[in-house]
Amino acid sequence: MRIAEISSPDLHHAVTDPHSHLLSQIESSIKDLERHSPESPFPEPLSTSLRLRLSHLTSLSPFSNSVKLQIWKLSYRLWNSCVDLSNASAVLSSSSTKFTNEHANLRQISADLLFLANDVIGVPSPAFKSASFFYKTGIIWHDLRKFDQAINCFEKATDLTARIDVTTITDNEERKLLLSLNLARARSAWEVSDRNLAITLLNRAKTVLFGCAENYKALANQYLVFGKIVLSNNEACGVNEGLKLMNEALELCEKGMRIVKRHDETLALKTLRSKTLRFIAASHLQRDEFESVLKCVKVLRESSGGDDHPSLSVLAMKAWLGLGRFGEAEKELKGMVVNKDVPEGVWVSAVESYFQAAGVAGAETAKGVFLGLLGRCHVSAGAAIRVVRRVVGDGMAVEGSRVRAKVVAEVVSDERVVALFAGEEAVKERTTMHAVLWNCAADHFRSKDYETSAEMFEKSMLYVPYNIENRILRAKGFRVLCLCHLGLSHLDRAQEYINEAEKLEPNIACAFLKFKINLQKNDCNGAITQVQAMTTCLDFTPDFLSLSAHEAIACRSLPVAVSSLSNLLNFYPSGKPMPTTEVMVLRTLITILTEDSGKELETLKYMKRAHKRLTELGPDCFFGKGEVGRRERDWLAVNSWNTGTRVGKEVKYGLCADFFRLASEFYSVVIDGEVQGNNVMVCKSLILTVSAMIADEKQRKATLLDTEVKQAIELLDRAGKILTTTSVGSQVEGDEITTIDPNLFFTYTLNAYDLHTRLNETGSEQLLLVEKFAASKSCSPNYLLQLGLHASQGPRSNPEVATFALKTCLSALLASPLPDYQCVALTVRKLIAVCAIHKGDTDDDVVYCMYKQAYRIMVGLKAGEYPLEEGKWLAMTAWNRAALPVRLGQVEAARKWMSIGLDLAGKVPGMDMYKSCMEDFVGGLENKFRGNGNG
Numbered sequence: 001m002r003i004a005e006i007s008s009p010d011l012h013h014a015v016t017d018p019h020s021h022l023l024s025q026i027e028s029s030i031k032d033l034e035r036h037s038p039e040s041p042f043p044e045p046l047s048t049s050l051r052l053r054l055s056h057l058t059s060l061s062p063f064s065n066s067v068k069l070q071i072w073k074l075s076y077r078l079w080n081s082c083v084d085l086s087n088a089s090a091v092l093s094s095s096s097t098k099f100t101n102e103h104a105n106l107r108q109i110s111a112d113l114l115f116l117a118n119d120v121i122g123v124p125s126p127a128f129k130s131a132s133f134f135y136k137t138g139i140i141w142h143d144l145r146k147f148d149q150a151i152n153c154f155e156k157a158t159d160l161t162a163r164i165d166v167t168t169i170t171d172n173e174e175r176k177l178l179l180s181l182n183l184a185r186a187r188s189a190w191e192v193s194d195r196n197l198a199i200t201l202l203n204r205a206k207t208v209l210f211g212c213a214e215n216y217k218a219l220a221n222q223y224l225v226f227g228k229i230v231l232s233n234n235e236a237c238g239v240n241e242g243l244k245l246m247n248e249a250l251e252l253c254e255k256g257m258r259i260v261k262r263h264d265e266t267l268a269l270k271t272l273r274s275k276t277l278r279f280i281a282a283s284h285l286q287r288d289e290f291e292s293v294l295k296c297v298k299v300l301r302e303s304s305g306g307d308d309h310p311s312l313s314v315l316a317m318k319a320w321l322g323l324g325r326f327g328e329a330e331k332e333l334k335g336m337v338v339n340k341d342v343p344e345g346v347w348v349s350a351v352e353s354y355f356q357a358a359g360v361a362g363a364e365t366a367k368g369v370f371l372g373l374l375g376r377c378h379v380s381a382g383a384a385i386r387v388v389r390r391v392v393g394d395g396m397a398v399e400g401s402r403v404r405a406k407v408v409a410e411v412v413s414d415e416r417v418v419a420l421f422a423g424e425e426a427v428k429e430r431t432t433m434h435a436v437l438w439n440c441a442a443d444h445f446r447s448k449d450y451e452t453s454a455e456m457f458e459k460s461m462l463y464v465p466y467n468i469e470n471r472i473l474r475a476k477g478f479r480v481l482c483l484c485h486l487g488l489s490h491l492d493r494a495q496e497y498i499n500e501a502e503k504l505e506p507n508i509a510c511a512f513l514k515f516k517i518n519l520q521k522n523d524c525n526g527a528i529t530q531v532q533a534m535t536t537c538l539d540f541t542p543d544f545l546s547l548s549a550h551e552a553i554a555c556r557s558l559p560v561a562v563s564s565l566s567n568l569l570n571f572y573p574s575g576k577p578m579p580t581t582e583v584m585v586l587r588t589l590i591t592i593l594t595e596d597s598g599k600e601l602e603t604l605k606y607m608k609r610a611h612k613r614l615t616e617l618g619p620d621c622f623f624g625k626g627e628v629g630r631r632e633r634d635w636l637a638v639n640s641w642n643t644g645t646r647v648g649k650e651v652k653y654g655l656c657a658d659f660f661r662l663a664s665e666f667y668s669v670v671i672d673g674e675v676q677g678n679n680v681m682v683c684k685s686l687i688l689t690v691s692a693m694i695a696d697e698k699q700r701k702a703t704l705l706d707t708e709v710k711q712a713i714e715l716l717d718r719a720g721k722i723l724t725t726t727s728v729g730s731q732v733e734g735d736e737i738t739t740i741d742p743n744l745f746f747t748y749t750l751n752a753y754d755l756h757t758r759l760n761e762t763g764s765e766q767l768l769l770v771e772k773f774a775a776s777k778s779c780s781p782n783y784l785l786q787l788g789l790h791a792s793q794g795p796r797s798n799p800e801v802a803t804f805a806l807k808t809c810l811s812a813l814l815a816s817p818l819p820d821y822q823c824v825a826l827t828v829r830k831l832i833a834v835c836a837i838h839k840g841d842t843d844d845d846v847v848y849c850m851y852k853q854a855y856r857i858m859v860g861l862k863a864g865e866y867p868l869e870e871g872k873w874l875a876m877t878a879w880n881r882a883a884l885p886v887r888l889g890q891v892e893a894a895r896k897w898m899s900i901g902l903d904l905a906g907k908v909p910g911m912d913m914y915k916s917c918m919e920d921f922v923g924g925l926e927n928k929f930r931g932n933g934n935g
Contacts, residue, residue, distance in 0.1 A: 019067050022057045026050065026074055026113075033081045033106070038088030047105040050078075054109055058116060068117035072126075075113035079133065082106050104144055107137040111153065118160065127164065128174050131157035135181050142184065147191050154185040178208040179215050183222050190226060198226065202248075209256075213265035216256030217272055223249035224276050231283055243283045249276045274300055274309065281315045285322070293319035310342040314350045321357040329354060330365055334372070348383045352390040366391055367407050374416045381420045381429035385436060388412060392440045405440060405452045412437060412459050421463055434463040434473075445480070450487035457481050475505035482513050491517055508537040512544055519555045527552070527560045531567055542571045543579045549588065558592050562602075565589045569609070583622055583632045586610045590639060600647055600655050607643075607662050610636055619669050629671040637666035637678070641685065644692075653696035660689040661715070679722045683740060686719040687748045694751060709758050716752045723748065742778030749773040749783075750790060757796040766791070766801050774808050781816070784809035785827055792834050799834050806831045814857070821861070825870030828854045832877070844893070851878045851900050858907040871908035875901050879918060886925065898922050 029050050063071065086103060111133035118130040138153030158181060169175055182205035189198040202222060209215040227245035253273035257266055281296035297316045300309070313332045320329035333354050336342045347369075355366045370379075370387050391408050393401065411417060412433070421430040441456030461477045464470050478501035485494040494517055502510040511534045518526035534544050545568040552561035565585050572582045589606050593599040614622045623629035644659030664685035668677040690712045697704050704712070726740055753766050770787055773779055788805035791798045810827045813819050832850045854874050858866050879901030885893035902918050905911040 019057065019060055019063065019070075022053050022060070023067070023070055023074065026053050026057070027077075029053075030074060030078050030081060033078065033085070036081075036085065038085050047102055047109065050106070050109045054112055061116065063117065065121050068120040069123075071113055071117040072120055072123065075110050075117070075133070078106065078113065079110040082110065101144060101146075104137065104140045104146070104149070107133075107140055108149070108153070111137045111156075115156065115160075125171070125174065127160045128171075128177060131160040131181070132177055134160070135177060135184065138184060138188070142188055142191075145191075147188050150188045151185070151192070154181060154188060157181050158185065175208065175210045175212065176215070179205055179218060182208065183218065186222065190229075199245075202226075206252075211259050213256055213260040213262070213269060216252050216259070217268055220249040220252035220256070220269075220272055220276070223252065224272070224279065227283075228279060231279070231286060239283055239287050243280060243287075246276055246280045246283065250280065270303075274303070278309060278311055278315070285315060285318055288322060290319040290322040293322075310336070310346045313342065314346060314353070317350055318353055318357075321354065326357075329357070333365065333369055336369070345383075348386045351387055355390050364407065367411050370411060371414060371416075374414070379420065381426050381433070384411075384417055384420055385429060385432055388433065388436055392436065401444070402449065402452050405444065405456055408437070408440065409455050409459050413462060418462055430463050430465075434460050437463070441480070445484065445487075448487065450484045454481055454484035454488070457484060471504050475501045475510075478504070479509055479513060482517075486513070486516060486520065489520065491520055506537075508534060508539045508541070508544055511537055512548065515548055516551060519551060519557055519560065522557070524557055524559050527557065528563045531560070531563050535567060542568055542576070545571075546579045546585075553592070558596060561592055562589060565592075572613075581624065582613060583610065583624070583636075586613075587632070587635060590636075594639065594643060600643065600652065603643060604655060604658055604662075607636070607640055607659070611662055611665055614666075614669065619671055623669070623671065625672050630674075633666060633669050633671060637663050637669075637681065640666055641681070644685075644688070648688075648692060651699070653692045653699055657689050657692035657696060660685045660692060664689060664715075664718075680726060680740060683719045683722040683726065684744055686715045686722075687744050687751070690715055690719075690751045690755070691747055694754065704758070706759075709755055713752070713755050713759075716748060716755070719748055720752070740778070742780070742783075745773065745776060745778040746783045746786075750787065753787070753791070753801070757798065766798055767804060770801050770805055774805070779812075781809045781812040781820075781823060781827075784812065785823060785830075788827070788830060788834075792830060799837070802834045803831065806834065821857075821866050824857065825867045828857070829870060829873065847881075848896065848900065851904070855900060855903050855907065858904070861907070863909045866907070868908060868910065871904065872911060875904035875908055875911060875914070878904055894925070898925075 029046055033046060057071075082103060111130070114130045114133050118126050120126050123129070134153045134157035138150045138157065141147070141150035141153060161178060161181065169178070182201050186198040186201035186205070189195075189201060202219065205219050205222075209219065223245045227242040227249065230242035230245065231239065250273060253269050253276060256269045257273070260266055260269070277296050277300050281293045281300075284290075284292040284296065293315055297312050297319070300312055313336045317329045317332035320326070320332060333350055336347045336350060351366050351369055354369075366387065370384075388408055388411060391404050391411070393404055420426065421433060437456055437460035441453045441460060444450075444453035444456060457477060457480050461474065464474050464477060466474075478497045482494045482497040482501065485491075485497065494513075498510055498513045498517065501513075511530060515527055515530040515534065518524075518530055531545070531548055534540055534548070545564050549561045549564040549568070552558070552564055565588060568578075568585055569582065569589075572578060572585075586606055586609065590603055590610075593603040593606070610622075619629060619633070623632040640659050640663035644656050644663060647659065648656035664682050667681040667685060668679075670677050693704065693708070693712055723740060723745060749769055749772075752769050756765050756769070770791075773787070774784060784805045788802050788809055791805060792802035806827050810824065810831065813824045813827065828850065832847060832854075835847045835850060851874060858871065878897055882894045882897035882901065885891075885897065898918065898921075902915060902922065905915040905918060
């Protein structure tokens with residue numbers, strides 16, 4: 001019966017009815033809703049006002065049958081308006097949202113209105129109609145995921161239908177409603193995690209199947225859905241529960257197939273049964289019950305008509321793999337090749353599973369299956385990528401990575417595979433395949449498997465189009481191939497690849513790789529030329545010169561390393577950011593050069609450059625601050641000193657002087673926080689610098705220029721100032737020499753004396769130097785003797801200095817507890833010689849006093865303690881000095897010298913015969929003097 005056919009009094013004429021006002025207001029709101037545009041959302045005040053009036057109306061129950069009919073009609077009008085508006089808005093809107101909360105509220109109000117009049121007389125099955133409204137409203141709430149409201153609606157609908165005896169129901173729609181209501185309640189209960197209630201409701205639904213195939217199918221499908229959800233959660237306890245639910249679905253399918261007779265109904269149940277069996281097989285597979293999986297597959301394949309679903313081969317293959325029977329698994333996999341109904345995603349997944357289980361041993365099979373599929377059906381580029389990714393594996397830790405890479409190389413180089421990635425529509429897939437192959441090649445490169453890496457990089461080039469847009473990517477590929485063949489020492493191949501890369505994109509990377517090739521070919525000139533070429537590249541940075549130097553050092557190609565570092569030094573004055581400090585570059589250069597003998601001039605060049613840059617930048621900027629700066633300074637100073645020492649031993653005095661002078665400059669640098677530099681080493685370096693200059697002069701047989709002499713004197717003056725404030729001795733504290741070696745002080749004095757004599761100065765300056773040295777603690781008789789000898793010889797001799805030095809030496813020798821009479825004798829002889837030569841006969845007493853002093857020295861000595869030859873020399877020369885006075889008749893002078901001669905001869909062993917002759921001569925001479933009256 002239609003609602004319009006139900007007779008009811010006119011609401012407009014029932015003004016005396018107490019419900020009329022409320023019903024009129026409800027009707028007015030419904031009319032507003034009927035006039036509402038579907039393009040606009042539901043007005044919210046409408047549902048609020050309707051809910052309020054419904055509440056007031058409920059409070060006026062019970063109602064007469066006529067009022068119930070009015071309520072019934074109003075409910076249907078409200079419901080139909082909602083249906084019309086939702087249908088119209090669904091047509092107008094592209095949104096996937098079908099319902100809104102406001103729409104659901106209006107449907108709920110309509111259902112509640114109908115509930116007030118559910119026992120109206122004149123309407124057939126009013127309870128079912130009211131239950132239908134609540135059921136449909138609950139479905140809307142469920143879709144909006146308002147599960148509490150949905151459950152409330154379903155429970156009201158259930159209460160409305162619970163009072164009816166199901167055996168009396170003959171209407172199919174009412175029967176369907178009973179089943180749908182149970183299924184809907186079960187779904188909502190499942191959503192709020194009340195699984196027990198959900199299963200209970202499904203079990204109750206078995207009582208309302210009414211022998212209908214569609215009902216059996218719906219209930220079985222719901223069991224299957226719940227079972228699939230449980231399995232998808234991957235819970236350990238869920239596998240059994242999921243399997244139980246699926247068995248319920250299977251039992252319902254089989255029961256329904258026994259009851260129904262129509263072919264189409266039976267076919268639908270068979271399809272669902274097969275689907276359920278496949279999921280049961282999947283659940284067994286999840287529990288590693290491989291035999292059960294195979295039984296399910298066998299049942300499906302042997303069933304009436306034969307089930308050849310694509311998943312069966314996958315299930316069977318995985319089960320065989322689980323049992324370790326790879327032969328049967330391989331047969332199942334190959335069987336998919338001839339089955340055209342197998343979707344691409346299924347066989348790709350199967351290939352992945354097989355390869356994951358079989359590992360490297362299955363690589364060839366995976367390749368064969370994939371290539372076989374290419375010939376039978378359309379394979380997408382995405383499928384090819386999945387297979388390649390699976391075979392390649394994740395990283396180099398995968399077992400048999402080289403075998404895997406070889407299989408992949410064969411697959412991706414197949415013309416049919418390459419064709420899959422051709423065209424503009426496959427740009428994304430082509431990029432992905434290139435990335436997969438590139439990353440695989442990079443992994444092998446990092447593990448130094450250059451052969452496999454080169455092959456994979458070559459295959460990746462198949463997926464780079466020959467166009468302008470990909471020119472840079474192709475150039476990059478050629479460069480990495482060059483690196484691979486460099487690693488394999490295939491230098492000609494590497495040269496070919498880098499030439500190709502340079503044609504596409506000439507840059508610094510190409511220039512650097514050419515440099516590496518020249519290095520490995522031991523072509524130093526070519527490598528040096530390439531170093532120069534790198535600096536002309538547009539994308540050049542100084543880092544490449546630093547890297548070139550490291551490469552050259554690693555190859556022991558020192559000339560190339562020197563070239564790279566010297567070029568790098570040219571960029572420091574620009575002030576641009578550099579890869580390392582300038583002093584570090586210089587230090588590396590100097591280290592390289594000092595390893596090769598004969599490179600002293602180049603070493604000196606960079607030492608001088610370091611000193612120049614030090615002067616320009618200052619110590620803190622050049623060396624650095626704190627401990628770092630001190631280490632850098634000390635390194636240069638020590639290496640200058642050591643190199644100077646080495647070339648000095650090699651008799652290269654000119655270079656020696658330069659290095660020691662640089663050492664003095666470096667040692668004198670003061671780093672922040674220091675009071676002064678290493679003054680002791682500065683002093684030593686300065687003294688040795690001048691010594692080397694003088695030695696070089698003698699070696700060259702040339703004479704120092706006056707400017708050079710003055711320069712040397714200035715250096716010694718600096719050393720002299722340090723000597724006045726530094727103790728002299730040989731004490732060593734820790735690793736640092738804190739005092740000046742006495743030998744250096746002597747060298748300083750000797751050099752200073754020598755240089756000052758060249759400037760035609762008065763002897764007072766030289767005498768002052770010697771006197772100062774004689775007063776120092778470093779003075780020794782031996783040093784004084786050498787100074788005396790030096791001052792007494794040569795064209796610039798200084799008798800005053802010689803006399804002072806020798807006399808001081810003699811005094812020091814005699815003051816010793818155990819005098820060295822050899823030195824004493826030599827000193828006496830030199831003193832007599834100096835006095836005799838420079839004083840002449842004008843001061844004969846000075847010479848005589850020296851002989852007299854020699855006699856006093858000899859008095860008391862043991863025989864032979866004073867050197868015999870020196871004693872004879874004294875006696876003979878003293879006697880011989882009497883010859884001239886004798887000829888001149890100078891009796892007293894003759895007697896004086898003959899007397900000292902006899903005295904000295906008496907102290908010298910072995911001169912007895914000489915002494916006897918001397919005495920006879922003296923006696924005869926005395927008689928002669930007396931005969932002449934000169935006695």
